[in-house]
Amino acid sequence: MESNKVVGILGIGLIGGSMALGLRKSGWAKECIGIDTNRPNQKRALELGLIDRLLPLDEALQVIDVLIIATPVDNLVEQLPKILDQFHEKQIVIEVGSTKSPIYEALKNHPRRKQFVSTHPMAGTEFSGPEAAIDGLFEGKRCVICDQELSDPDAEKTIESLYQDGLHMNLIYMDSISHDVHTAYISHISHICSFALANTVLEKEKDEKRIFELASTGFESTVRLAKSSPETWIQIFHQNQENLMDVLDEYINTLLKYKGLMLSGSYEKLKEELAKANDIGRILNRK
Amino acid sequence: MESNKVVGILGIGLIGGSMALGLRKSGWAKECIGIDTNRPNQKRALELGLIDRLLPLDEALQVIDVLIIATPVDNLVEQLPKILDQFHEKQIVIEVGSTKSPIYEALKNHPRRKQFVSTHPMAGTEFSGPEAAIDGLFEGKRCVICDQELSDPDAEKTIESLYQDGLHMNLIYMDSISHDVHTAYISHISHICSFALANTVLEKEKDEKRIFELASTGFESTVRLAKSSPETWIQIFHQNQENLMDVLDEYINTLLKYKGLMLSGSYEKLKEELAKANDIGRILNRK
Missing domain, CATH: 3.40.50.720 (NAD(P)-binding Rossmann-like Domain)
Known part of the structure; x- marks a missing residue:
């Protein structure tokens, strides 16, 4: 056209x-x-x-x-x-x-x-x-x-x-306001997850050789966004800080909940949480 | 053969x-x-x-x-x-x-x-x-x-x-012992990240329509593992609980560090962390 x-x-x-x-x-x-x-x-x-x-x-x-x-x-x-x-x-x-x-x-x-x-x-x-x-x-x-x-x-x-x-x-x-709320949930938090996963693994796994030997496609997929530009993303995080804080708190709470369930041996309850998470597949497939 | x-x-x-x-x-x-x-x-x-x-x-x-x-x-x-x-x-x-x-x-x-x-x-x-x-x-x-x-x-x-x-x-x-330590860092924690991200977004984003409208390829990549079998994964988490707890604690601490840096406006410091995370790309590319 x-x-x-x-x-x-x-x-x-x-x-x-x-x-x-x-x-x-x-x-x-x-x-x-x-x-x-x-x-x-x-x-x-x-x-x-x-x-x-x-x-x-x-x-x-x-x-x-x-x-x-x-x-x-x-x-x-x-x-x-x-x-x-x-x-x-x-x-x-x-x-x-x-x-x-x-x-x-x-x-x-x-x-x-x-x-x-x-x-x-x-x-x-x-x-x-x-x-x-x-x-x-x-x-x-x-x-x-x-x-x-x-x-x-x-x-x-x-x-x-x-x-x-x-x-x-x-x-x-x-x-604009809805946009920034929704992108914090869908896009910006994904980048935080990925960057933090990369930092965690790099910090914990001092023997680099083992990282690249054992990294599977699952890890590569989850950590992919950690290769993104820091310059671009700190500006986005900064501008959308308030919304991002909400979803980051929720994310940290979810991880703490998982941790509590594991430590107390409540694996059946954890399984219910993971089954709820599976629902993301149904929603994404609608696209 | x-x-x-x-x-x-x-x-x-x-x-x-x-x-x-x-x-x-x-x-x-x-x-x-x-x-x-x-x-x-x-x-x-x-x-x-x-x-x-x-x-x-x-x-x-x-x-x-x-x-x-x-x-x-x-x-x-x-x-x-x-x-x-x-x-x-x-x-x-x-x-x-x-x-x-x-x-x-x-x-x-x-x-x-x-x-x-x-x-x-x-x-x-x-x-x-x-x-x-x-x-x-x-x-x-x-x-x-x-x-x-x-x-x-x-x-x-x-x-x-x-x-x-x-x-x-x-x-x-x-x-076996090294295997379980390394897979906790590389594989098992990735599944935790992804499942928790799906739970977070599903919990926060009650309006499902917006999720599938705004979900980008970045989100899909990070959340992909959340579609995995709960039955399979709770057993893995259970069997490898001790190693997984170590890396989960480190992951939560990393997120709390990000949060602290954002709340205190230390975005230059956060940028340094993200730049460190970028290094995961170099390591994965060696494969």
């Missing part, structure tokens, strides 16, 4: 790079312009053919229709209001971060708020940087659009088309 | 069934006989073509060269000594359970101890039963042989061939 849009991308790593690949392949973007901030990643993205060319932000703003910001979330809250100040009235900006309330707060009184659409394409891998960009990363996955009523209807329609026609994603809608 | 052995299999689920498939496909087993204990699983294994035929244990013992016991671990400690009582002197028995010290204890004074080889093929999936059996499940994976000095050298050589030539696995050697 051709939309003839010129798309600018600020932050061309795993997510930004994969979006560029997808939008060019589907023809949704006439051109994908990387925003040059002199970071080595951006030159690399150009070499890898993820983008058509690099331009400084002020020059890019003369030619782009849609700006995608795919930088770490801390950066975003600072940068986005300033960038929006420079927009002309037909331009649209989206960001693709994993937390939504801080950016909601940062923009809620901005005069150009309607030109912003808050989105979260739910896809990724444990790798980062432009080399990690993958063709087809988003296909068939879900993208959340937050607070749609705060965006201009035409701008929102364009962004729906970007995700549906350009990247072949399925859309769901919720407000 | 043809060995012309007749192999009996007691417990034809994920592991026993996949071994039967592999040993017949490679030609290592001339025949795979399921041990009939009137469980529906066994008829199903026959229908699925995993085994050649079913026989009651006493009849099977007249014809088999090698017996593989792949029942849950509790069962094993009770059954194995009694089965070994009935062996003639050329027969060999192996078991493939995830804990080794209890069976070591149960057999250490048995007059036919030398005909037993203690093994743990490190492969599996989150599914169970004969339908879960997979061709090639073990290929290229590691199998642990425990306490090899307690087995007859010829018996051990036969079993090494079973795993290497029959199932294409790589062998490693350790004693």
Whole structure:
């Protein structure tokens, strides 16, 4: 689907790079312009053919229709209001971060708020940087659009088309607060579990050789997210700290409950807990 | 590689069934006989073509060269000594359970101890039963042989061939006690993490629809093991309780440390922890 849009991308790593690949392949973007901030990643993205060319932000703003910001979330809250100040009235900006309330707060009184659409394409891998960009990363996955009523209807329609026609994603809608609660439960806590498991095993198992000899596919699957970027994830944990604390407390309590059941020899009761956990399979299979 | 052995299999689920498939496909087993204990699983294994035929244990013992016991671990400690009582002197028995010290204890004074080889093929999936059996499940994976000095050298050589030539696995050697310590760190704690994550999310997220809408591949990977059989895993947790408690305490402490760092705003320090966790990638890639 051709939309003839010129798309600018600020932050061309795993997510930004994969979006560029997808939008060019589907023809949704006439051109994908990387925003040059002199970071080595951006030159690399150009070499890898993820983008058509690099331009400084002020020059890019003369030619782009849609700006995608795919930088770490801390950066975003600072940068986005300033960038929006420079927009002309037909331009649209989206960001693709994993937390939504801080950016909601940062923009809620901005005069150009309607030109912003808050989105979260739910896809990724444990790798980062432009080399990690993958063709087809988003296909068939879900993208959340937050607070749609705060965006201009035409701008929102364009962004729906970007995700549906350009990247072949399925859309769901919720407000920023719900988004951050739900992603804490589903996505952010999984990263905590995995990082902590890796730290635990590395700490306990001083003889590294045994780790790589005995690690089975089960361990590899559970610990996979521990390879994720610390820089990206501490910012997400920070921004979503309150929700994450709730679910982390619940997780620690569940582990303490397991421990109590084992120490008291209540294995039948533990079995009931594990059988309840099995239900996650039924729910995931509905997808 | 043809060995012309007749192999009996007691417990034809994920592991026993996949071994039967592999040993017949490679030609290592001339025949795979399921041990009939009137469980529906066994008829199903026959229908699925995993085994050649079913026989009651006493009849099977007249014809088999090698017996593989792949029942849950509790069962094993009770059954194995009694089965070994009935062996003639050329027969060999192996078991493939995830804990080794209890069976070591149960057999250490048995007059036919030398005909037993203690093994743990490190492969599996989150599914169970004969339908879960997979061709090639073990290929290229590691199998642990425990306490090899307690087995007859010829018996051990036969079993090494079973795993290497029959199932294409790589062998490693350790004693039962080390095995149980290491598997607690690498395998058993991963299952605890995953089961507890599923319980946490299911408890917190009462609106099921949101779970399956927002669950990303990261969550699915971390929670995958929570689909595993409760029956199998409570027995493993029980048998390896002491080692598991050590690593579970360490895991809970790691989570509490993360929590403390977040609450005190020490995100730079948390980033250092996550960067340490990243090292798991380097270690796993060595495999």
